[in-house]
Structures are given as C-alpha cells and as structure tokens.
Amino acid sequence: MGPVPQRRPTLNDVAEAAGVAASTVSRAFTRPQRINHRTRAHVLRVAEELGYVPNPTAQALGSGRTRTIALLVPDITNPYFSGVIKGAERAAAAAGLTLVLGDTAENPTAEAELVRRLERAVDGFVISASRLTDDELRAAAERSPIALVNRATAGLGCVVADYDSGTRQIVDHLASYGHRSFVFAGGPAESWSGARRWHGLQAAAAEKGMEARRFGPYMPTLGGGPAAVDAAVASGATAVVCHNDMLAIGVMRRLAERGHRVPEDVSVVGFDDVFGAEFCQPTLTTLAERTADAGARAVEVLVQQLPHRQTEVEGPTRVLPTHLVVRGSTGPVPVRDE
Amino acid sequence: MGPVPQRRPTLNDVAEAAGVAASTVSRAFTRPQRINHRTRAHVLRVAEELGYVPNPTAQALGSGRTRTIALLVPDITNPYFSGVIKGAERAAAAAGLTLVLGDTAENPTAEAELVRRLERAVDGFVISASRLTDDELRAAAERSPIALVNRATAGLGCVVADYDSGTRQIVDHLASYGHRSFVFAGGPAESWSGARRWHGLQAAAAEKGMEARRFGPYMPTLGGGPAAVDAAVASGATAVVCHNDMLAIGVMRRLAERGHRVPEDVSVVGFDDVFGAEFCQPTLTTLAERTADAGARAVEVLVQQLPHRQTEVEGPTRVLPTHLVVRGSTGPVPVRDE
DNA sequence: CAAGAAATGGCAAACGCTTGCCATGTGACC
DNA sequence: GGTCACATGGCAAGCGTTTGCCATTTCTTG
Missing domain, CATH: 1.10.260 (434 Repressor (Amino-terminal Domain))
Incomplete structure (x- = not known):
C-alpha cells in the first residue's frame, strides 16, 4: 500500500x-x-x-548549503503577505532555491523560536514585518544571513516601502478634502512599519498644519475595527487612517453598524491595497505597496549574502515606491452644525 | 560583514x-x-x-527522514488557499514537521516538476487542487506519500469538501427564489473540484427540474469575469453559479460595467467564501468550505502514511461539510417582459 | 625540446547523525 | 546459585555527497 x-x-x-x-x-x-x-x-x-x-540532503550535508531559504510572515492569511510570499516564491525558484514558509502568528516568541528551529535547515531567512527587536535580529544574523521586508535594521539587508512619500500623499489627499485633522488607528506596537507610518503621517501633518492623533494599538485585522471605531468616533474625528486595510475594512464595517456613513460622515484610509480593497463597500482609499516586488527583492538581497553567490543583480533600489489609490472611502470633510 | x-x-x-x-x-x-x-x-x-x-540535515541523511513535508497549491495569492496553507502550517508544526510551500501556477507541468524537484527533499506531499491526472498522481505516490485536498483519487489519502450537499443547497436556494435555470461558469478543465461542482449542480438541478448549462472554462480569477459574463448574458441567464469566488467577483464587476444589476437582473453564486466575499459589492452568496480544516486534516492523513507514525488520529471524516452563506448577490428571478 | 603551468581525474577524508548488533550488567525466578 | 530475559550502553558501519590535495597528462613557452 x-x-x-x-x-x-x-x-x-x-x-x-x-x-x-x-x-x-x-x-x-x-x-x-x-x-x-x-x-x-x-x-x-x-x-x-x-x-x-x-540527493539534496546528502548534498547539503557535504557542502553545508541546503539551497533552501525560509520566509517568515506574521500571518499567512493576511492577503498583504500573499503578495510577498508570491514574489519570494518566484525569486527563490528563479535562484534554484526551495522556499519554506513560516507563520509567526504576529508573535515575537513564535518568531524567535521559528528562526531557531529552522536555522540549521536553511541557508538564510527573509523575515517580513519582523516583530523582533533590532538586537535580536542582529543576533540571529550572526548565525544566518537575513534579509528584512518592511523593517530597517542597521547592518541587515532590508527592503522597505517608501512611507515618507506615501504618508505625505495620504495627508495631502485628506487636506485637499478640507480635513483639518485625522486619527491614526495604530497596529501592533512592535510593528516597524506601523511606527514608520505614524512617523510619516505626523511629519506630513505638521507640514500641513494638520492635527494628528494616534489611538491603539489595535489588532491589524477585521476584528480590530470595533475598538478603533469606538475610540475614533468618541474623539469626533473626521478622518481615520488605519494601520492597514484589514483594520480599515473592519473600521468601515463598524462605522456602518453604528450608523455612520463613509465617506460622508467620516473618511477612511488604509495601507496595503490588499485584495478586497477595491470591492469592499465603499471601496477603500489606500496606500499601495509593491508587495510581490518586495518579496522578490528581499530574496535577491538574501541571495547576495549567501556563500557562492553567482548573481550580481544588486541594485540600490531597496526602497520601493508606494502610491495612493484613491477610491470611495474618502471625501470632503463633513460640515458640522456646532 | x-x-x-x-x-x-x-x-x-x-x-x-x-x-x-x-x-x-x-x-x-x-x-x-x-x-x-x-x-x-x-x-x-x-x-x-x-x-x-x-543538525536536521545530518539527521535526515542518517535516518532517511527529513521531517519536512511539501504543500503544493495552484496559486498562493488565491485567498482560498490561504486557509489551506494556514491549516496545513499549524498541523505540520503540531506534528513537528517543517512545511515547504510550492506554487504550481495552475499548471500541470509546473506541478509535476515541483514534485520531482522536492521528492528527495521531503517526506511527503499534500497537494491541493491537483491538476495532475489520476495516473500521474498514483505514479508519484509510488515514490512519496501523498495526501490530496479537494481531489479524490483511488488509493490515495484524500480530504474533500461535501459538494453533493453543497451544490444541492445552492440549487435549492436558487429554486426558492424562482429561478428555473442557471448557468455554470466553469473553471480550469483539469480541476477536479470544478468537475465535482458541476456534477453536483447538474444532479441537483435535475432533481428540481431546473435547467443547467455550463460555459467555460474560464480563468478562476477576477480576470475571468468578463468572458464569463459575456457568454452568460448572451444566453439570457437569470443566475450564474461561478467556479469560485474570485471568478464570481470578477463576474459581478463585469456585470456592473455592462449595466446589469445584481441581484435584480441576475443572481450570482460563488464557491469558497473567500476573504472579501462578505464585503464585496453586493456581498456574495457562496458555498463555504472549511479550508483550514482541510489543510490540517490532509497533513494528518499524510502523517499516517509516513514511516514511524506515532499519532493515530485517523478518523473517518475526510469529507468535510460545506454550507451555503446567503448574502446579497442572489435574489428573486427577474420578471421578463417577453 | 625542456620546463613549468594548466587542466583533469582520483583518493579519501570529512559532514553529523542513525542504527543494527553485540557486550555487559541487572534482577527475576526457580 | 544458576539460568535467562531484559535493560542499557558502546562500536562501527553506513547515509550520499563534497572537496582538499595529489598524481598524471596535456599544453604552453622560451
């Protein structure tokens, strides 16, 4: 049998x-x-x-190279990471490498343990949206080559989205609709990209003379919506920028439940332009990243660090462009009768 | 450095x-x-x-077991498979196995090659929605243990969704809205689940005395929508059941473009209940499967076949239940003025 | 044409672990 | 006290490659 x-x-x-x-x-x-x-x-x-x-196993034993790399993501089901995974998959295949996938469950401990567990089994790691500290990452990098996606840590290969430009686009967009302030519904505290986003938003808001407030952290999922909405609404915000699209969609659903119209009463902006952002109700204005490119690029960066690299694809472009996709969830600031 | x-x-x-x-x-x-x-x-x-x-490599060489399994899916970005991946990931981790992910790009050749390439590197395969023929699968199973998701092939471990019940639910639902016929927008010809779905729909339609026609194959993606719509509309259908949600959403978008209202002019039903189905416009009526369960279950089935299995979790439940999620994309049959 | 360089192939020692088989020690049982 | 089964630990032969080093051949050159 x-x-x-x-x-x-x-x-x-x-x-x-x-x-x-x-x-x-x-x-x-x-x-x-x-x-x-x-x-x-x-x-x-x-x-x-x-x-x-x-026999790949024997080859690995003899040579010390497994021709395998690991990709760690916080949540496989999050469509944002699907793009990264796809891109990494392709790039890995192109480089003749096998890709193993790890889900860290948004959890620093799980992430660290996964690294530990796979360390000997792979030639290197691509870690997307790592929740580890810079020191932990550098320590891990002592032992295995590591490339980071959407996380910049000095000394490590990193591929990041251009949030400075992106957040400015968001703020300009809101300002052009007459908003004088907005609320940022933050994601996990350990999220580097979350910090960058908030930092960029603040800076851009200051430039424009707008007021920006941060709430959270919230779960970066649909389920995070209610809590975020309840806080934002209480604060009388006219616009809420969300840590990511999942949260933004959760926010919109909750707003609808509570009888608030989007964008008439409140505008909503997300990050990532995930699958679904263009057909949710209303369609979501969001900052799009090139996730597949990021995944692929990170693999290339990693390959550079591998012994016996043959490719010399290295280009300076590790900051990937972002662009605001304006859809139906943003609109003119409401006229309040107070 | x-x-x-x-x-x-x-x-x-x-x-x-x-x-x-x-x-x-x-x-x-x-x-x-x-x-x-x-x-x-x-x-x-x-x-x-x-x-x-x-050192896992050395362990593998010595023992002949890599403690690694591969999961092959047609398209990582398809949210349907995210569930399978997640479930498989969890179950693999629980069994102390490492999971290698492979994207077969909906392509039988790529799939076969991937199997060949990974054969020696893993202890077994979970193949989701395989595009290979039964014979090819059996041949591969001669060499490595294989478990299938949503594909039944005699002699292999399989985990499938209960499409007989599911399709009957769909047909009953449409019938209750007064539809006397519907069109099935088919997916890839090699898709086993596609065949099962169509088969079930036909049988249920026959029971109900409804007329069912099949069009396609279409790409099971958003991009497949236009072609499917153009054919379906030309046929004067009042309801179109789509191979999966991606196609269904693509269909709805195309219908909107062409000025048809859903569900007033035409009802749309999908399969899978992917992320997005509950917030697309209109929300999509679809047959939900337990994808994560399927992924996990398949890993368990595979583990059974591995040498030195310790678990004896085996239960007879390899047919996973499905249930129709009724949302906004289906409605009463339109009254035609002819 | 000699001498040194380069090309080519073979030998054998890793690589780090698993496992079949054997030797010894231990206690049980009569 | 003797016999035996069993528990326990060691020995050493793999597992299928890679690779450093050396021996031969074959080219180059002056």
Whole structure:
C-alpha cells in the first residue's frame, strides 16, 4: 500500500557505470568548468540513463548549503503577505532555491523560536514585518544571513516601502478634502512599519498644519475595527487612517453598524491595497505597496549574502515606491452644525 | 560583514562532554525509552549547557527522514488557499514537521516538476487542487506519500469538501427564489473540484427540474469575469453559479460595467467564501468550505502514511461539510417582459 | 625540446547523525 | 546459585555527497 522503497541510483552507481571516480561525477554536476567537457558529457549521459537525481540532503550535508531559504510572515492569511510570499516564491525558484514558509502568528516568541528551529535547515531567512527587536535580529544574523521586508535594521539587508512619500500623499489627499485633522488607528506596537507610518503621517501633518492623533494599538485585522471605531468616533474625528486595510475594512464595517456613513460622515484610509480593497463597500482609499516586488527583492538581497553567490543583480533600489489609490472611502470633510 | 561561521557543538561534542558514546546522545534525543532515564537526563543537561541543537540535515541523511513535508497549491495569492496553507502550517508544526510551500501556477507541468524537484527533499506531499491526472498522481505516490485536498483519487489519502450537499443547497436556494435555470461558469478543465461542482449542480438541478448549462472554462480569477459574463448574458441567464469566488467577483464587476444589476437582473453564486466575499459589492452568496480544516486534516492523513507514525488520529471524516452563506448577490428571478 | 603551468581525474577524508548488533550488567525466578 | 530475559550502553558501519590535495597528462613557452 505504501510507496515502494525501490533503491534509487546514487552518485556511486553512476560513477561505476561511467567508469570514473565518484568525485568526477559530483563535479560533472556542480563544477562544470572543473572537468573535461567530454568526460562531463559522458557522465551526464550515463546519469540520465540511470535516472540519477542527486540527493539534496546528502548534498547539503557535504557542502553545508541546503539551497533552501525560509520566509517568515506574521500571518499567512493576511492577503498583504500573499503578495510577498508570491514574489519570494518566484525569486527563490528563479535562484534554484526551495522556499519554506513560516507563520509567526504576529508573535515575537513564535518568531524567535521559528528562526531557531529552522536555522540549521536553511541557508538564510527573509523575515517580513519582523516583530523582533533590532538586537535580536542582529543576533540571529550572526548565525544566518537575513534579509528584512518592511523593517530597517542597521547592518541587515532590508527592503522597505517608501512611507515618507506615501504618508505625505495620504495627508495631502485628506487636506485637499478640507480635513483639518485625522486619527491614526495604530497596529501592533512592535510593528516597524506601523511606527514608520505614524512617523510619516505626523511629519506630513505638521507640514500641513494638520492635527494628528494616534489611538491603539489595535489588532491589524477585521476584528480590530470595533475598538478603533469606538475610540475614533468618541474623539469626533473626521478622518481615520488605519494601520492597514484589514483594520480599515473592519473600521468601515463598524462605522456602518453604528450608523455612520463613509465617506460622508467620516473618511477612511488604509495601507496595503490588499485584495478586497477595491470591492469592499465603499471601496477603500489606500496606500499601495509593491508587495510581490518586495518579496522578490528581499530574496535577491538574501541571495547576495549567501556563500557562492553567482548573481550580481544588486541594485540600490531597496526602497520601493508606494502610491495612493484613491477610491470611495474618502471625501470632503463633513460640515458640522456646532 | 557576513555571519561568523563559529563552529556549533555537534553530537560528538556532547558525547565527549557527557562521557558517553555518540549513540547514547543520539538516543537520548530520539529514543527516550531506549535509554536509562538518569543517563538521558544527564545527556540532555550537558547538551543544554553546550547549546547543542541537532543538525536536521545530518539527521535526515542518517535516518532517511527529513521531517519536512511539501504543500503544493495552484496559486498562493488565491485567498482560498490561504486557509489551506494556514491549516496545513499549524498541523505540520503540531506534528513537528517543517512545511515547504510550492506554487504550481495552475499548471500541470509546473506541478509535476515541483514534485520531482522536492521528492528527495521531503517526506511527503499534500497537494491541493491537483491538476495532475489520476495516473500521474498514483505514479508519484509510488515514490512519496501523498495526501490530496479537494481531489479524490483511488488509493490515495484524500480530504474533500461535501459538494453533493453543497451544490444541492445552492440549487435549492436558487429554486426558492424562482429561478428555473442557471448557468455554470466553469473553471480550469483539469480541476477536479470544478468537475465535482458541476456534477453536483447538474444532479441537483435535475432533481428540481431546473435547467443547467455550463460555459467555460474560464480563468478562476477576477480576470475571468468578463468572458464569463459575456457568454452568460448572451444566453439570457437569470443566475450564474461561478467556479469560485474570485471568478464570481470578477463576474459581478463585469456585470456592473455592462449595466446589469445584481441581484435584480441576475443572481450570482460563488464557491469558497473567500476573504472579501462578505464585503464585496453586493456581498456574495457562496458555498463555504472549511479550508483550514482541510489543510490540517490532509497533513494528518499524510502523517499516517509516513514511516514511524506515532499519532493515530485517523478518523473517518475526510469529507468535510460545506454550507451555503446567503448574502446579497442572489435574489428573486427577474420578471421578463417577453 | 625542456620546463613549468594548466587542466583533469582520483583518493579519501570529512559532514553529523542513525542504527543494527553485540557486550555487559541487572534482577527475576526457580 | 544458576539460568535467562531484559535493560542499557558502546562500536562501527553506513547515509550520499563534497572537496582538499595529489598524481598524471596535456599544453604552453622560451
């Protein structure tokens, strides 16, 4: 019933069949220029005939390289990360690497443990929206190459979205609709991108002479909406900028429940432009990032740090552009009768 | 700049430090009952002190088991699979297994190649919505244990949604609204679940004396919408059941573009209840599956087939229930003036 | 044509762990 | 006290590659 464990040909079988030493066969596969062209062709042909496929585990043991990298994300189900995953998947495949996926459940402890657990099994990590501290990250980077997505930590390879420009776009947009203030519904306290977003919003608001207040932290999910709304509404805000789209959509739903109209009574802005932002009700104005690009780029950055890098794709573009997608959830500031 | 390759303690280091043989240390970790309780405690303490962590690669080479499984999905970005991934992730972690993720790009060739490439690197596969033929799957199963999600192939472990019941629910729902016929906008021809869905719909329609017609195949994505709509509208359908939610949403958008109202002019039903279905415009009536459960269950089924299974969780429930979520995209059949 | 360089292939030692088999120690039982 | 089964630990042979080093050949050059 189970699979038949019929022995598969090994490198030695090929060596014997081809009448050469095992080392020659090995090199035929991994060091083409280290071996005579004709010998190589011969070996390859014999290998082909035998149906030989190198055993990745043995290769890893021998070489110390697993040709595998790990991608850690806080929540696989969050569509924001789907883009990162997809991009990383592609880039990894292109580089001949296998990708293992880890869900850290938005949890620093789980993240640290996952790193620990996978450390020996992979050649490096891409960590998206890490919840670890800079020191923890640097410590981990002592042991494995690491590239970060949406998190800048000195000394590590990082790929980040351009929040300075992005937040300014948001603030300008709100200002142009006459809003004189807004509320920021913050996400997890450990979120680096959350901090960047708030920082950028504050700076842009100051430039424009607008008032910005922060509430939270809230869960960056639909479920975070109610709490955020209740606080924001109580404060009399005319616009609420949310840590991400999930929260923004949760906020809009809660607003609807409470009888507030979007955007007539209050404008809502999100971050990420996730799948769904363009068909929720109303459609969501949000700051779009190039998530797939970020994932792919991070893998490239990581590959640079791997021993025996062959690619030299390195470009300076590690800050990825963002752009505001204006939809139906933002509008003119309401006229209050007070 | 790169990580310092400081040597990590090996099993032999621990053995030496503990004054026992390497085999004893090995067994202390992997065969608790094969060794004296006190010796084990001692070894474990020494290992702890040294910061020893077994090298998974070496373990794999020695034992032939990688403690890693692969999950193959047609499209990581499709929120339907996010649930499966999440469930599989959890179950794998619970079983102490590492999960490798593969995106087959809805492509049988890519899928087959991925299996081939990972075969030696993992202990088994969970394949979701496989596009391979039964024979191909069985051939692959000769070499590695395989569990299937939403695909039944004789001889393999399978976890499927209860489409017979689900499609009947859909048809009953439409019938109760007075629809006398509907159109099915089909997905990829190789899709097993697509076939099951259509089969169930047909059977249920026949029971109810309704007429059902099938169009397609269409891309099971937003982009598939336009083509599906153009065909469906031309046929004068009052209801269109779509292969999945992505297509359904694409269909609704196209309908709106073409000036048709949902559900007043035409009702739309999807499958999967993906994230977004509850807040698209209008909200989508759809058949919900327990995707995370399916992912988790499939991993359990796979684990059963692995050598040295310890769990005996096996239950007969491999057909997971489905339920229709009625929302705003379905309504009474329109009164036509002809 | 000699001498040194470069190309090529082989040998054998890792890589770090697992596991079959054997030796010893221990207590049970008669 | 002797026999035996069992518990426990050690030995050493793998597992299938990679790779440093050396020996031969084959080229280059002056």
